[in-house]
Amino acid sequence: MNYLDLKSKAENNWNLLANGSKPWIRVGTALCGKAAGADAVIERVRGELSKNSIEAIINEVGCLGLCYAEPLVDILNPGGSRVFYRNVTPEMVPELIESHLKRNQPLNKYAIGYLGPTPIYGLIPITELATMKPQVRIALRNAGHIDPGDIQHYLANGGYLGLHKALTEMTPETVIEEITTSGLRGRGGAGFPTAIKWKFLIGSNEPVKYILCNCEEGDPGAFNDKGILDSDPHTLLEGIIIAGYATKASKGYIFIRHGHDGPIDRAQRAITEAYNNGLLGKNILESEFNFDVEVSLTGDSYVSGEETALMESIEGKRAMPRYRPPFPAQFGLWGKPSNINNVKTLSYVPEIIAKGGKWFSGFGVNKSTGTAILCLTGDVVYPGMYEIPMGLTIREVIYDIAGGIPGNKKLKILQTGGPLGGVLNTSKIDVPLDFEAMAEAGAILGSGGIIIGDEDICAVDLTRVLVAFCQFESCGKCFPCRLGTTHLLEILERICRGDGDDKDMTQMESIGKSLQAGSLCGHGQLGFNPVKSAFQYFAEDFKIHIKEKRCPTGKCSTIMVSPSRTRP
Amino acid sequence: MVALTSILRERIRQYISSQQQPTVTILSSLLIVQDELAYIPQEAIEEIAKFSDCTINDVWGVASFYTNFRFDPPLKHQIEVCWGPTCHIKGAPDIIQSIQKSLGLTTEGDSKSVEVTLRYSTCLAVCAQAPAISLDNKLAGNVTIKKSKQLVDKLINQEKK
Secondary structure, eight states, X not given: OOHHXXXXXXXXXXXXXXXXXXXXXXXXXXXXXXXXXXXXHHHHHHHHHHHTTOOOEEEEEOOOSOGGGOSOEEEEOTXXXXXXXXXXXXXXXXHHIIIIIISOOOOGGGEEEEESSSOOTTOOBGGGSTTTTTOXXXXXXXXXXXXXXXXXXXXXXXXXXXXXXXXXXXXXXXXXXXXXXXXXXXXXXXXXXXXXHHHHHHTOOOSOOEEEEEEOOOOTTOOHHHXXXXXXXXXXXXXXXXXXXXXXXXXXXXXXXXXXXXXXXXXXXXXXXXXXXXXXXXXXXXXXXXXXXXXXXXXXXXXXXXXXXXXXXXXXXXXXXXXXXXXXTTSOGGGSOEEEEEHHHHHHHHHHHHHOHHHHHXXXXXXXXXXXXXXXXXXXXXXXXXEEEXXXXXXXXXXXXXXXXXXXXXXXXXXXXXXXXXXXXXXXXXXXXXHHHHHHTTOOOXXXXXXXXXXTOOHHHHHHHHHHHHXXXXXXXXXXXHHHHHHHHHHHHHHHHTOOOTTXXXXXXXXXXXHHHHOSSHHHHSTTXXXXXXXXXXXXXXXXXXXXXXXXXXXXXXXXXOOSOOOO | OXXXXXXXXXXXXXXXXXXXXXXXXXXXXXXXXHHHHSSOOHHHHHHHHHHHTSOHHHHHHHHHHSTTOOXXXXXXXXXXXXXXXHHHHTTHHHHHHHHHHHHTOSSSEEOSSSSEEEEEESOOSOGGGOSOEEETTEEEOSOOHHHHXXXXXXXXXXXXX
C-alpha cells in the first residue's frame, strides 16, 4: 500500500475523532493505569454513558508518564480542550459525566490540567505542569495521546513518515549516516553508539540477518520499555523496520518476558496491523524491501536480557550467555549475523530519520545526545516515567520534576541503572544525567530506573535486597557468579541479623574481585557493584551494623525475603 | 488412570501444535502448556520432546531453568508479591508478612488452609505504584497492609462460598 494513501485515510479518521460531534474520552490503561484500577473506571464510564444515553467515543490509551495521577482520564467535548482528571475512581465517574458531559462544565477539583486551543478557566495546560514542562518527549511523543491498538492513530500523528522517507529518499548507508549524525547511543545500559553497531551488520553479505529488540527489561525499578510497548508500539516497530532496512536484515524479533499481557498484546496487534497495511512482509510500502517481525516470549530469567543469552532464549534453550568471540554480528541467532538493540534506542529512530540526526543531537550534552527516559520511583512525591533531555542533574529531576521527598524527609540514597548499577548518596546529587558523568560518579544511567530512598532507608538492608536479586537471578553458568553472589548474600544477611564481624568487608571485597574477573557476562561482572558502591558511600552504615550490631533505622530486623527457588 | 493420562496427552498435543507464531521452540511449547494448564506435567515434557524431536533431558533442562514453570498443579488462586528494591523500600516486607499470615505460610508456596498459592516476584513492572501485588494476574498498586488484607480476604472468602 502507498504511504500517502495510508496517511490521508488515517488523518481523515483522526479529524472525525478530534473535531467530530461526539465527546472523546481517553483512559490510560498501561500497566500502571491497570494497577491503579483503570479497568473498573472504564467499566463505570461505559455503564454511566449508556445509563444517560450519551454517545461518546472511549479509547484506551497508554501512559502519559504521570503514574502518580493514574488512573488518568481525559475528556474532550466537541469544540473544547482535553481536560485531564487524576486518580479517578469509579465513584467519581457519575459526577464527572454529569458535569463535564451533560452540562459542559469541566470539574476543576479533580483536574490537573488541559490540553488544546481553548483555555479552561482555573486550569493550566498540562504542558506547564512541573512534571511535564522540563520534558522533551521524542520516544514518548504519542504516549497517552493515541490508542496503541489503532495504527490509524499512529499514522495520523506522523507515524511511518520516517520509514517512508528512508525507503524513498535514502539508501541503507545514508540511514546509518543520519544515525551517526544523531549521536544515538544504546539505551539498554552500555551506551554503545548505535550506528557503529549497525555497521557491523551491514558488512556481512549473509542473506539472513536479524534485528533483535530487547524488551526483557528485568531490572526492578525500570518499566520504560514496557511503557513504550504499552503506549506506542508502532514507534518501536517502525524503528525496527528502519533498522532492518539500514542493516539489510531480513527479520526482527521483539523479545519480551511472558506474563506482561498488556504490552505483549499491544505489540502483537501492532505487528498484525502493520502486515495488514503493507508495512511489514514483502515489498514494504511498494518498495523492494522485505522484512518480517515476530514477538518472542521468554520465561522468568533476568539474564535472558543479556545479548547472547537472549539469542539462546529465542532458540528455545536455557538463557545462558555464550562465549565471545564470535560476536553476535558474525554469529548470532541460529548462527546468523544479528544486532541487538534496546526498545528505547529503536524507538528514537523514526523521529531521527523524519526530522534529521542534527535535530536529535541538538538535545542533550556532549557525547550523550537526545533524551533519557527515566523511571523515578520510591520515596518521591510524583513517581512516574519522564523523558528529559540528557544532562539535567539528579537534583533537578528529583526536586523539580518528581516533587522532592514526601513528608519533609531528607534524601539519603539513590539507586540507579537497575540492581547491577550502584547506589549513590546525596554528595552526587548534582551529577548530570548523562552516560559519562554517571559512570564517573561510580553509577550507571543504565536503563533509566532511579530508585529514591529517604532518611528512613537502611543502606545495608537495601544492598542485601539488591544482592539477593543478583543471587536469585544468576544463571549458574559461571561458578564465581553462582557461588559468589550466594556467599555475598549470606554475609550480608549475617550483618543484617547483627552477626557481622570485622573480616566481613574484606572478605566481600575479595569475592567481588573474583566475581568481576571470573564471569562471562555483565551479571557477574557487575554483580559486586551494589556492594562496592555501598561501601564507598555508606561505609558508616556498615560500620554501625558490624561494630555496634544494630541497625540505626531498625529495618534490618524485619523479615528477609529470599526466594526458595534456585536453578538446578 | 491410563485413560486420564491419554486425555491429558491429547490436550497437550493440541496446545503445542496450535502455536501460530513462525518460531516454535521447546520454550514456546512449555510456555503454552503452562498458560493452559498452569503447570508442566510429566506428560508435557514427553510430548514436547516428541514434538520438538529432542530428548526428555533437553526439555527438562529448559523447563528447570526458567523459574516461572512449576511441575505440580497449583492451587486455584495465585497471589504474586513483589520484593524488588522499590517495593522493598516502600514497605513490601510488612505486606508480605501480613499476606503470609493470612495464608498460614512462612515463605512462598501453597497454602495448606486455603486454595491460594503465594509467589514472590522480582518485579511486576509497576514500580511507580509500589508496593505492588497481583491477585490472579490482576495488578494492584500502592498497596497497604490494610488494602492487601482486604484483597486477600476477598479472594479467600470467595473460595469459601
